[in-house]
Amino acid sequence: MVYSMVNLQAATSTENLQALEEVKDFCTTDLGRGGKERWTYHMLPEAALDVELHRMSNATSSASVDSVTFQPCAAYADLNQDRYSIEEWELPGGVWQFTAIYDGHCGHDTVDYVHKRLPSMIRMSLQALIQSTPITSLKPEFVSEALRNAVRHLDESIRSDLYDFLPHDHLTKMSDIQLSQHVSRRCSEWNTISARCTQGSTVLLALSDPLKKNVWILNLGDSTAVLGSRSVSGKWSAVMVNSVHNCNNPSESQRIQQEHPSEQACVCDNRVLGYLAPTRALGDTWLKVPSVYTRRAFGPHLHDWLPPRQVAAYASRILTPPYISDFPEVYHNSLDVSQQEVFLILSSDGLQDMYDNHDVQLSDQEMADRWVGLVGRHMHSNTDMDLKSNLALRLLRDAVGGNNTELVSRNLTLEMEDKWMDDITILVQRFR
Structure with missing residues (x-):
């Protein structure tokens, strides 16, 4: 055997110093997990932190809404699954403002579908409502019902696509070979339908009327809306607008248990059927339809979904679907922007998760x-004008470490293949 020899010159002292200079700002952390494993991150100077945070969060501002959406992990499988909408609709009677956050889970297909379809569906419903009822006579409950119906109609369309492709009575009669042939013949259609049925998205949206006298907030899932207002004395007060739809909410866990009596697995490990944290969402159709779809359709004919053992375990728990609700809660708030300053914060649950990880626990x-x-x-x-121009970016900076330069640097630059934080999306809407 002949070996090739490579001669390398020894580094000069200058080169050694340059190498040390390049790594002097690198640190390691165990993320508080203990053990021997460490991950590297880069300490950034204070002057660079906000610039980098602005870039990584795609921070944008319009006349009345500031937005950020943030996920520092760059691995393809862990790309940001949050989406958001900021729209103005010119309708009879004036301009309506629509803002929304869609927090996807288990993939991008369902959240992309919701992001694309829901705003136009709501706009058409609202336009039809205004055309049938003068805006001066428009009762808040009419708008609430239109919002609720649009969301539920979108979820129904996902189920309808599944039932049209594979009716329940046909599925129960098909042999395994017949089912495989059916899926193979319409492979592209099946891939689209099955992805939407096994992924999901929460929705948090706000709709305000042209005079900014009313704002409707719809929630389906575990995102959060907070209304801030300043009194004549100058004091700010905060109101948590919506309840959160996940298993950490005792009323939601109790609701599911009451809907599925004698089913101990309907909520276990603080998740629905031991699988999903949100208790209400769009999509997640496999948790809303008979278990035969999970056992015979999704399990065997959806690549890279769940291992066969998990499919069997979850399917055995699906006894009386649905387990995930598509019924949103809608909140109407009257505004008086002539008397007080008001703004609305919409955020996906990733923002709250960051505070839950802080040393000081907050209610x-x-x-x-x-x-x-x-x-x-x-x-x-009157200071920090660059950050002042985007209030959502201010909240994000506070969440990822605030004045703790080392913690902010770590959250921005950590070299880790898996996600070390949830996706964070924040919209701050000012009413004027």
Whole structure:
């Protein structure tokens, strides 16, 4: 055997110093997990932190809404599954403002579908409502019902596509070979339908009327809306608008258990059927239809979904579907922008998760007070004008470490293949 020899010159002292200079700002962390494993991150100077955060969060501002959406992990499988909408609709009677956050889970297909379809569906419903009822006579409950119906109709369309492709009575009569042939003949259609049925998306949206006298907030899932208002005395107050639809909410867990009596597995490990944290969402159709779809269709004919053993375990728990609800809660709030300053914060659950990981635990109200106080202070700040121009970015900076330069640097630059934080999307809407 002949070996090739490579001669390398020894590094000079200057080259050694240059190498040390390049790594002097690198640190390691165990993320508080203990054990021997460490991950590297890069300490950034304070002047670079906000610039990098602005870039990584795609921070944008319009006349009345500031937005950020953030996921520092760059691995393809862990790309940001949050989406959001900021739209103005010119309708009879004036311009309506629509904002929404869609928090996808288990993939991008369902959240992309919701992001594309839901705003136009709501706009058409609202336009039809206004054309049949003068805006001066428009009752808040009519708008609430239109919002609720649009969301449920979108979810129904996902189920309808599945039933049209594979009716329940046909599925139960098909042999395995017949089912495989059916899926193979319409492979592209099946891939689209099955992806939407095994993934999901929460929805948190706000709709305000042309005079900014009313705002409707719809929630389906575990995102959070906080309304901030300043009194004549100048004091800011915060109101948590919506309840959160996940198994950490005792009323949601109790609701599911009451709907499925004697089924101990309907909520286990603080998840629906031991699988999903949100209790209400669009999609997740396999948890809303008979278990035969999971056992015979999704399990065997959906690549890279769940291992066969998990498919069998979850299918055995699906006894009386649906387990995930598509019934949203809608909240109507009257505004008086002539008498007080008002803004609305919409955020996906990733923002709250960051505070849950802080050393100091905050109650929901304490967290809301913190957000509103921070936004309120910077709405009228005469310093840090770059950050002042995007109030959502201010909240994001606070969540990822605030004044702790080392913690912010770690959250921005950690070299880790898996996600170390949930996706975070924040919209701050100012009413004027």
